[in-house]
Amino acid sequence: xxxxxxxxxxxxxxxxxxxxxxxxxxxxxxxxxxxxxxxxxxxxxxxxxxxxxxxxxxxxxxxxxxxxxxxxxxxxxxxxxxxxxxxxxxxxxxxxxxxxxxxxxxxxxxxxxxxxxxxxxxxxxxxxxxxxxxxxxxxxxxxxxxxxxxxxxxxxxxxxxxxxxxxxxxxxxxxxxxxxxxxxxxxxxxxxxxxxxxxxxxxxxxxxxxxxxxxxxxxxxxxxxxxxxxxxxxxxxxxxxxxxxxxxxxxxxxxxxxxxxxxxxxxxxxxxxxxxxxxxxxxxxxxxxxxxxxxxxxxxxxxxxxxxxxxxxxxxxxxxxxxxxxxxxxxxxxxxxxxxxxxxxxxxxxxxxxxxxxxxxxxxxxxxxxxxxxxxxxxxxxxxxxxxxxxxxxxxxxxxxxxxxxxxxxxxxxxxxxxxxxxxxxxxxxxxxxxxxxxxxxx
Numbered sequence: 001x002x003x004x005x006x007x008x009x010x011x012x013x014x015x016x017x018x019x020x021x022x023x024x025x026x027x028x029x030x031x032x033x034x035x036x037x038x039x040x041x042x043x044x045x046x047x048x049x050x051x052x053x054x055x056x057x058x059x060x061x062x063x064x065x066x067x068x069x070x071x072x073x074x075x076x077x078x079x080x081x082x083x084x085x086x087x088x089x090x091x092x093x094x095x096x097x098x099x100x101x102x103x104x105x106x107x108x109x110x111x112x113x114x115x116x117x118x119x120x121x122x123x124x125x126x127x128x129x130x131x132x133x134x135x136x137x138x139x140x141x142x143x144x145x146x147x148x149x150x151x152x153x154x155x156x157x158x159x160x161x162x163x164x165x166x167x168x169x170x171x172x173x174x175x176x177x178x179x180x181x182x183x184x185x186x187x188x189x190x191x192x193x194x195x196x197x198x199x200x201x202x203x204x205x206x207x208x209x210x211x212x213x214x215x216x217x218x219x220x221x222x223x224x225x226x227x228x229x230x231x232x233x234x235x236x237x238x239x240x241x242x243x244x245x246x247x248x249x250x251x252x253x254x255x256x257x258x259x260x261x262x263x264x265x266x267x268x269x270x271x272x273x274x275x276x277x278x279x280x281x282x283x284x285x286x287x288x289x290x291x292x293x294x295x296x297x298x299x300x301x302x303x304x305x306x307x308x309x310x311x312x313x314x315x316x317x318x319x320x321x322x323x324x325x326x327x328x329x330x331x332x333x334x335x336x337x338x339x340x341x342x343x344x345x346x347x348x349x350x351x352x353x354x355x356x357x358x359x360x361x362x363x364x365x366x367x368x369x370x371x372x373x374x375x376x377x378x379x380x381x382x383x384x385x386x387x388x389x390x391x392x393x394x395x396x397x398x399x400x401x402x403x404x405x406x407x408x409x410x411x412x413x414x415x416x417x418x419x420x421x422x423x424x425x426x427x428x429x430x431x432x433x434x435x436x437x438x439x440x441x442x443x
Contacts, residue, residue: 004028005188008081010074010106012039014050014162014263014329015123015155016087021055022166024062026191032070033077043070051328051355054163074106075113083188084110085121085153092267096274098127107134110148111141119181120150125208125268127275131175131201149178151185152201154208159262160326169194175204209275212268213286218253219260220292226256226432227299236432237414256432258386258412259296261323261332266293297334300431301341304410307429308382312346315405317380319373320387320413321353321360328355330363334412335386339367342384352376354391374403381406388413401425407438 005028009020012034020032034040039049046063048056062068071077078084088102103124110120120138122131131150138148152175157165172189174196176182186196199207226236236256244251260266269290276283308314323333330336339349343366351360352373360369370376373391377383377400385392393415401407401424409421411430418436421428428436 005083006081007031007083007085007188008033008074008077009085009087009123010034010077010109011087011089011102011124012036012043012049012070013087013089014052014159015157016085017043017048017050017059018052018055018157018162018166019085019087019123019155021058021062021068022163023188024065024068025058025167026188028067028188030062030068031077031081032068033072033074034070035072035074037072040070040072051326052162053160053326058163074109078110078113078118079115081118083119083121083184085123087123090124090126090267092270092274096270096277098271098274100126100130103130103134104137107137108141111138114142114146114148117147119184120148121153121185122150122205123153123155125154125264125271126152126205127271128202128205128209130205131177135177149176149181150201151176151178151181152204153185154204156208156211159329160324167192172196173199173204173207175199175201177201209268209272212264213272213289215253216260216265216269216293217285217289219255219265220289220296222254222256223259223296223431224292229432233434234432235434239432256414257296258300258334258338258431259293261334262327262329263331266332297337298341300334300410300412301338303429304338304342304382304384305345307408307410307427310346311342313348314346314381315348315350315379316342317377317383317404318342318349318351319353319376319383319385319392320389321351321369322356322387325387325389326355328353328359330356330359333387336360336364338384338386338412339364343367350376350378350380352392353387354389374399377403379403379405382408382410385409385411385413385415388415397421397424397426 007028008031009016010033012032020030024030086106091099093099131152134150154173172194174182174185182198229236240254243249244254273283273286321335322328349367351367351369357369357371407426409426409428414430418428422436427438
């Protein structure tokens, strides 16, 4: 690795905290800054406010090595670093536009505190053209002799495997108008074996949105195919496998289920659609992707109702609440919409999640959330699976069969083989595959 850089990461959310810890692990001197004093205090005490495998240990190691520190004094952190990474939230507004207020506040703070030239890195997901606007903002507010070039360096981290993704990236995208600034940011990642793609800023900004929009498209497409499979008696697992063996398509993101959620795909698809509208282009495929994802949750609720019958007064165990396994992120989690829809029809919910239980109890205080999955399954009329946690896969399903009132599983993630679950004594209903009926195997 080259010479260690002095870096300040502003924002200690998911992207900022993971990026800061990983850059410290690469040997750089990193300050993670956040205006939320309570969050900084927790981080200084070794508490990690998000669930991400390996992150607590990575933070502790680099704090002990004096490569990583935390502060709420953002101005001081800016003055003491040469590279400033912006990693604050960019939520979607009601009209579909991206809320840039946090980014703009950071830019104002940088301009007020930069007494020497610095390189500004936009890690937050922002609309095309934001890098140019950011430079204009800085040029207007900062001293005329201070050089503050803005570089777009989008992240492509998957929650639950973000540390692995950081150290084993498919590509590193660097969009810069100032070539020297782009090279400077490329050097930060010199220890990583990955292709570095140097682009203009606008292309780098669009690569992030285009990547997420395309992955979301694959998910909605395979869910549409699953719905067709149910109509014609085909097996979506075999269809997806046959598709994935084509190297032009690949096997990734072809898992049928209840649709995508989380902090990226819903937000980024809506933002990309709005961007297209703003330049007078009707992005028809992306509009359909978003609609299909919404409808997939509704179809799943209908499937539960069809299997259970009248839901009023029925006890339903919902297993898995986070939008995906190995995270506690509830943002746009399909499970929450499904629970709300079931409750509206009078169902009594008993829920379980290995990581998100406390957050769900705060958000949905009327939903009993258990830390012991077997307690959530006691005397229920149906089991609904909405997140494919390994802790759910590895349950003792023979014991589960003895606990439930009715042996019905409606699996929104296709975690199990239908025949195997039927042999264990369940009627097993999944997505895009034939229902395995217990009665068919009873002699």
